[in-house]
């Protein structure tokens with residue numbers, strides 16, 4: 557296929573990565589972003605071996621690793637200090653690792669890459685609708701301006717996508733009843749040295765996480781009910797302080813710094829279900845297509861993999877329709893698995909169910925201690941699953957083969 561005119565809605569992780577790959581491949585790419593000044597929203601996140609391989613393909617892995625914090629595994633303890641979750645990338649390959657990284661750092665890397673490619677970035681345009689013009693698609697912004705027509709319009713406007721229901725009236729994206737607040741603070745506990753994402757939870761109503769995201773910095777997560785995260789409602793940080801100090805007294809210095817700084821950002825999540833990934837020349841990517849709760853730490857990684865798979869599918873197919881089929885075959889299985897698995901797991905960590913907490917503590921603890929099961933769970937964490945019964949493997953160097 558020759559060069560296409562491609563529009564991308566949303567300058568987030570998935571949109572930026574797609575723009576970089578597609579512009580490199582010689583397509584004429586226009587990225588449409590609602591903010592005047594595109595920016596990262598949120599604190600830090602965990603990149604899996606999958607996402608790191610995509611950054612490598614974009615030529616960004618080295619810089620990301622230098623700026624982030626290497627993570628060797630995930631440890632989750634309950635309120636009695638009993639280790640319920642204990643997973644390590646080393647179960648899969650001695651050289652495998654995840655990477656905690658500030659969102660601003662990842663954003664800047666992708667943004668620089670995008671601006672270095674021949675993609676055009678148009679800011680301050682909020683896209684509210686999509687129209688078909690024969691085989692092509694036009695994006696309409698809030699001021700009724702038309703952008704396009706494009707041979708392919710990629711919608712990567714995130715989990716709260718405004719376009720999803722314009723294109724798929726029967727798409728569903730209910731809000732989860734729980735979300736979280738998160739902030740990045742100095743690593744006063746020297747947590748980076750342990751190279752772990754650590755979580756602590758009591759029942760299913762109280763959960764805190766600490767993720768090293770840079771040398772000397774960690775992101776703290778605290779679980780809250782969605783109504784308490786409403787933008788017009790002040791956060792009760794004093795209650796968070798009391799509960800967090802009771803749950804995790806050893807982390808007091810981090811909790812105190814985060815509360816005193818008062819710079820928590822609020823996050824709510826949606827569970828997105830689309831009937832398919834594309835409608836003619838309009839393709840959904842990233843959270844807009846398969847957003848879910850971040851319980852398994854996969855969303856950004858899936859968005860990066862989507863971006864890579866799209867460029868590859870366009871390179872291999874004879875036309876846009878063929879590329880959409882190839883993309884669906886490539887990305888469908890793992891996107892569906894992680895969306896379902898995250899959804900299934902979420903009430904074990906964020907709900908009002910005492911029985912689920914008991915089951916979690918018994919079963920997960922047992923599973924993490926059982927040979928054969930533990931590596932499978934580490935594979936889930938690393939982003940390797942393609943379904944309930946199938947998985948990819950890391951290559952001989954411990955990297956995810958794209």
Ligand SMILES: Cc1cc2nc3c(=O)[nH]c(=O)nc-3n(C[C@H](O)[C@H](O)[C@H](O)COP(=O)(O)OP(=O)(O)OC[C@H]3O[C@@H](n4cnc5c(N)ncnc54)[C@H](O)[C@@H]3O)c2cc1C
Nearest residue numbers: 566568569570590602683714842843850853854855856857
């Ligand atoms: C608390 C929390 C922790 C997380 N932790 C992890 C983790 O550890 N690992 C991981 O992989 N994932 C994690 N995630 C998930 C991850 O943040 C998302 O999957 C990822 O950001 C999705 O990227 P995206 O590009 O699809 O969407 P977004 O990053 O949401 O980007 C969407 C872009 O579209 C723009 N936009 C929106 N609407 C319009 C419009 N109408 N017109 C034009 N532009 C528009 C937005 O301004 C934004 O720039 C976490 C999420 C949360 C909330």
